[in-house]
Amino acid sequence: MIATDGKTEQIIADFPILARPTSRGKRLVYLDSAATSQKPRAVIQALVDYYEQYNANIHRGVYEIAARATAEFERARVKLARFIGADAREVVWVRNTTEAINLVAYSWGNAHVRAGDAILLTELEHHSDLVPWQLLAERTGAQLRFIPTDDSGRYVLDDLDALLDGCKLVACAHVSNTLGTILPLETVVPRAHAAGAVVLVDGAQGAPHLPVDVKAIDADFYTFSGHKMLGPTGIGVLYGKHTLLEAMPPFFSGGDMIRKVEYAHTTFSDPPRRFEAGTSNNADAIAFGVAVDYLHEVGMPWVREHERRLTAYALERLAGFEARGLAIYGPRDPATISGVISFNLADVHAHDLASILDTEGICVRAGHHCTMPLMEKMGWAATARASFYIYNTEADIDALCDGLEKAARVFGI
């Protein structure tokens, strides 16, 4: 085992779940943070504090705890805005990335996309950044195009300008959840804008793992989920440039998003509240604010460097199994991927592999990772996927390799 810098040990101590052994008495080796991250004590405590001390509905109560709930809720919005370099009025609370993308597809998409327009995605998209655009294309008669990837999951940008011709919208993952590939936004966004397209970046795997500045990226929309970045489930963010949000019609409608309602007619609030119909996920939004406080404290450049180091170590250790039929998918360069590695061991199906690893307390994902078209294109039935976050160490990767030894033994490899 390689010694870590001590910071990781302190971080680990902040995550109660990592101290709980599995039912077989094994240490929990959590390598599935791309699916959802674990939560530090401070985030869990924020949820408890909200319900124990100041639970009240926001934006309407006049009494003390309602005022506190409203203030904390709006303070969390400011924290999220600061975390991504945005203005608070550009941060819309949603349930998750999927809802954020649907909001844009319906509100912005219905208003702007017409028959014959093109929508450009990539071949690495998660279903959440693919299916809403398929439906928008069906509603409008628009055409979907895809930025291709090569056999190792690297983007091929040679024909980008041709792909952008006639494009109204580009929607692309900042980081692939299956292969970890980081999209070179510094290339794609300016060229998309030059072609007159609006750019939505699916940041579900970007915001948790990379320093993100939406103004520097110049994304028009940027979407992400709290649960993948130390926050609770049920809360996420749609960032949108104010000028765009301002011109967009509501997606959901009802209470809380109105200025004046008459029986026949309603005028709507300004963004972001125009897009936040009904009672919000108050406690979760506030706890999400605490989660980004925690990430800010740790430092996003440190997060990126920590994961880069772990990824390099994992690639090196996994390579030791290649002689026994381990296939590693995706780019093998830690500088161009985030902390995600997809693999298969010889003829062991990914689900069987994950089951055997589970007996050792090791949590990996197995399957298509919500990227079925990519799996089909690459000819992979399923892959196992290990993904890393701030609380992982080289010891976790060593445990994974011990688990692979066990699987190889069971399957007689």
Place this chain on the structure above:
Amino acid sequence: MDDFYRDYILDHYRNPRNFGHLEKSDAQAEDLNPLCGDQIRIELALDDGVVRDVRFSGKGCAISQASASMLTERVKGMKLADVAKLSKDAVLEDVGIGISPTRMKCAMLGLRVLRSAAIGELAGWPDEE
């Protein structure tokens, strides 16, 4: 769960019995488990309401493929009406060891396909007076 991967399970996984297609089948069905992408197709040849021959095809984990393989051995010679009524317990008896709840869907995929082939075929038969 690691106890599950016994030699005979791995043998059925790597050397599946009755694997492939029938030249002519009387009943067939296929299905997939969208969670993990396991796929199974089962074809039955019938003789007077009795399963004369069977083939399965598909891909997936050792649990789904081995349990389907064992199932095909069990149904040869069975009455189609009994095939339609085969229970979960039959599969569990074949595989011989407890399956964890998260993998139960994999183990039961073959059974689900087999029963739907049988029920589909029976539904097309004229009612007996």
